[in-house]
Amino acid sequence: MLNRKASNYIFYGILLGIALVILLIRLTLLGTINARIVKVETSSRQQQDQIDLVDEIVQENKNKQEAHLYELYTQVPAYFSSQELKFKTFAMAQNAEIYDDDFFQREVTVVTNPTFNTNSIYYELQQDFDIAEVTVTFNIDQSTETSLELMLRNIVDSEQIFIISDVNYQTPTGELYQEVSIQFLAFYEKGSEENAN
Secondary structure, three states: OHHHHHHHHHHHHHHHHHHHHHHHHHHHHHHHHHHHHHHHHHHHHHHHHHHHHHHHHHHHHHHHHHOHHHHHHOOOOOOOOOHHHHHHHHHHHOOOOOOOOOOOOOOOEEOOOOOOOOHHHHHHHHOOOEEEEEEEEEOOOOHHOHHHHHHHHHHOOOOOOEEEEEEEEOOOHHHHHOOOOOOEEEEEEEHHHHHHH
């Protein structure tokens, strides 16, 4: 049997060992959590840089399209079909690798003859053209952020006249993906809305 002094040393040794194990586990967990936070912050900064770049592209192309609208009159279709416009938008999204799946959650809505402020250039254009407003919503993350730029380029480079009117994005709290919404206007010859499906 051990004497009292040896028992106390063993007891304090066990307590010290337990305290060291708890301290090591805590330091390891804090290191892992800090590494994750740094990784998410870096990813967020990179995505914000990409978004800023896309905003610049949108602003540049928005002005160019308005300035050349009347020169591009031949690129205005003579008839309007809501279903055809939706399919064309789906095709542009698919081409930009924005698929119809659970991650992207792609949606397209078409509003015919939207209302514009009377001081807006679009209000004046609505006197000469039928206009449809298309909204495309989808999700992106760091691995799919080039899809947003491709989608914007598809809209700008389309044979038909499309003017991007708005690009919005937000990151849901605690998530690593961003919800993106692109609004653009499609122009048709006056009186063509009667052919809508």
